[in-house]
Amino acid sequence: MADRGALKILGIIFAAVTVTVMLATGLIVKSVADGSYSLETTASIDR
Numbered sequence: 001m002a003d004r005g006a007l008k009i010l011g012i013i014f015a016a017v018t019v020t021v022m023l024a025t026g027l028i029v030k031s032v033a034d035g036s037y038s039l040e041t042t043a044s045i046d047r
Contacts (some may be wrong), residue, residue, distance in 0.1 A: 001009075
C-alpha cells in the first residue's frame, strides 16, 4: 500500500497535467474561434 506522501505527489502531478491540457485545449479552441487556425485546407490550382 502506498503512503499518503507519495499519493499526494502523484495527485499533484496528475492535477498539473490536467490543468496544462485544459489550458492548451482552451487556447486552441480560442484561436480556431478567432480564425487563426483553419481546419479546412484551401488549395488553389494554378493553370
